[in-house]
Amino acid sequence: MEHRVLRMPQGAHADCWAGKLMTTVEGAGAAALALLPLPNVSTLSGLQTEGTICVWCGASLVPYTARDLGIRPGPNGVTIFPRGCGTCVGAKAADVYKIHVSACGSCLRNRPCPERTGLRRLASEGAS
Ligand SMILES: [Zn+2]
């Protein structure tokens, strides 16, 4: 892998980090974020569907810990833009990673898998 430094430094400038994330993780990190399961979307508050607070734990989000979870289908055909805090994203990524590696054809054959890479990265970020 050409880019190895993906852990966000403490106090990193949010814009710098966002730019770095876009250029280094490319689709893998975003794809992994899109794999994380949301709570039942019909029970989410407006603050959660807008990404103002963590979709899982309801914590207020600050720019450098919030992770975009991708554009998701919401209730009643609307589109939602949920975000998660670093702790929840790490925990969910660890869960999904365990499920993924036991179910993914590429992973079971020990082939490169961008989803596995992205999930592992997310899980390790959240564990810090
Ligand atoms: Zn959270």
Ligand SMILES: [Zn+2]
């Ligand atoms: Zn895989």
